[in-house]
Amino acid sequence: MTAATDKTLARLDGMRDEMVSTLQEAIAIQSINPTYPDQDYDDLVGGETAVSQLLAGHYREAGAETQLFGDAAGRDNVVGVVRGTGGGRSLIFNGHVDVVPAGDAGAWTHDPFAGHVDGTHIWGRGSVDMKSGLVAQAFAARALHESGVRLRGDLILQGVAGEENLEHHLGTSLVLGNGFVAHGAIIAEPTGAVGPLSVMPATPGVLVMRITVTGKTGHASARSLMRAQLRSSPDEEPIAASALDSALRVHDALRRLEDEWEVTLTDPLFEPGQFTIGLDVIDGGARAARNVAFIPDETTLDYAIFYPPSVDVATIQSEITATVARAAEADPWLRRNLPKVEWPMHYPGGRTDRSDPLCQTVVAAREEAAAGTAYAGAPDVRPFPSATDLTWFTAAGIPAVGLGPGSLSMAHAVDERCAIDEIVVAAKAYAAAAIRWCGAV
CATH class of the missing domain: 3.40.630.10 (Zn peptidases)
Incomplete structure (x- = not known):
């Protein structure tokens, strides 16, 4: 000293x-x-x-x-x-x-x-x-x-x-x-x-993402008919479509991507698993009335995404939007009513x-x-x-x-x-x- x-x-x-x-x-x-x-x-x-x-x-x-x-x-x-x-x-x-x-x-x-x-x-x-x-x-x-x-x-x-x-x-x-x-x-x-x-x-880089999914409302008791129609005639206009169900299918796909990131997104200064896609806010329901008597026709999912500072944000956005697109392609309703993906905030690493x-x-x-x-x-x-x-x-x-x-x-x-x-x-x-x-x- x-x-x-x-x-x-x-x-x-x-x-x-x-x-x-x-x-x-x-x-x-x-x-x-x-x-x-x-x-x-x-x-x-x-x-x-x-x-x-x-x-x-x-x-x-x-x-x-x-x-x-x-x-x-x-x-x-x-x-x-x-x-x-x-x-x-x-x-x-x-x-x-x-x-x-x-x-x-x-x-x-x-x-x-x-x-x-x-x-x-x-x-x-x-x-x-x-x-x-x-x-x-x-x-x-x-x-x-x-x-x-x-x-x-x-x-x-x-x-x-x-x-x-x-x-x-x-x-x-x-x-x-x-x-x-x-x-x-x-x-x-x-x-x-x-x-x-x-x-x-x-x-890390921090990216905020909002996914908006639309559905088709109806009486909550129509859910059984909605599910039966989805199984028998998935390409027909449905009696109702739950925006919450569809949004959670998208979220499931993003959870799987988050699991993949533990292997594919690495940085020598960060521990494995530090790069995440976190669903932190869900807002869903029927626009006519936020009530369990209605099948929800709108849902938004807000995510906080953490990614390595060495990776370009466009690469992260591209991988996420491709994942959302694949989830939509596998869902009859979402194929015709694509989710809207927005990026309200970005803070680079x-x-x-x-x-x-x-x-x-x-x-x-x-x-x-x-x-x-x-x-x-x-x-x-x-x-x-x-x-x-x-x-x-x-x-x-x-x-x-x-x-x-x-x-x-x-x-x-x-x-x-x-x-x-x-x-x-x-x-x-x-x-x-x-x-x-x-x-x-």
């Missing part, structure tokens, strides 16, 4: 209580993404800016030139630039300021926006996803400054809006587009998967190789920072299971990895909470990574 690292990590130990109180302040700001489904935009907008303003104060204490800006009122990003002395690589610390709704506050052990501390953990919405990581990054930068450590390369601190509803155009992409780029980036998403504080250098110097630097820094703690040892190196802003860094040619405090099982969960010791180790890992990557004088 260098003298610069030793001083900085010691300083972070002394900042523990202030780090926790700052995190409590951040959690108390209800920065719920205002465009998240079923939310009141006017009631919520402004929370993201409030968190950005809080972070801006700490960025300034780290010696950063600070800006707040955004493309939507009340939804500001914050950027702080700590100028290096020259001759070193630049590094970005990135995290999002928005959170998902807390749901029923009565289901929580503690008020989800109180930032309750029980001695070992801090509780509340955003404690894991991802205000702990944002605050840890800010305090890492402050500790460097307060320890008198000057980095050779620039350190760029980014708190961005919109990530929870995939609005990267308001957040990370906007920030990068304004010229706040670097030679590498660390994203503070919670990376406690199998083990805490994993290093995550890849994220991204990856940084394990052998990339940034990934190796962060792995070494995390191990160095955790020495002598409950988190000691080499970290796991594994991919994020879902979409993150890593995508937009790698798309811009910037190597990026995720490293952040908190268990992934706690993200978006009731009673979300993060271990305070883990937050402190994360802050130390960020500081150690900056010294290793940027160089120090």
Whole structure:
């Protein structure tokens, strides 16, 4: 460990209580993404800016030139630039300021926006996803400054809006587009998967698909006649046709494709079976009346599809549409009334190789920072299971990895909470990574 690292990590130990109180302040700001489904935009907008303003104060204490800006009122990003002395690589610390709704506050052990501390953990919405990581990054930068450590390369601190509803155009992409780029980036998403504080250098592509199937309604008692006619005269116009039955036939075909993907879709950074076609929403019934007295004449199936970042999305879409077409060909009703396939959302994947110097630097820094703690040892190196802003860094040619405090099982969960010791180790890992990557004088 260098003298610069030793001083900085010691300083972070002394900042523990202030780090926790700052995190409590951040959690108390209800920065719920205002465009998240079923939310009141006017009631919520402004929370993201409030968190950005809080972070801006700490960025300034780290010696950063600070800006707040955004493309939507009340939804500001914050950027702080700590100028290096020259001759070193630049590094970005990135995290999002928005959170998902807390749901029923009565289901929580503690008020989800109180930032309750029980001695070992801090509780509340955003404690894991991802205000702990944002605050840890800010305090890492402050500790460097307060320890008198000057980095050779620039350190760029980014708190961005919109990530929870995939609005990267308001957040990370906007920030990068304004010229706040670097030679590498660390994203503070919670990376406690199998083990805490994993290093995550890849994220899958995420594709949302909607399949709409139409049917022909009739009295529910006509089902026996419908089935008999389907057996005896499948090519005749039926007395009725269940859109739900037909939709589930399509789904069965997609389930079989999902099984095939365990063999055919692979990536060395991902475990077998991580690429899936998940049916997450079913909406079906008779348009005239959503009632069991009617045979359903409309059904929609909404899927979340995860695929390897190395595979082109058009290849995935082609394989799925071919599967749907084959299922339709085998069904007399669907042959004449083809399912409608739509793609409401796409979030491409991204990856940084394990052998990339940034990934190796962060792995070494995390191990160095955790020495002598409950988190000691080499970290796991594994991919994020879902979409993150890593995508937009790698798309811009910037190597990026995720490293952040908190268990992934706690993200978006009731009673979300993060271990305070883990937050402190994360802050130390960020500081150690900056010294290793940027160089120090």
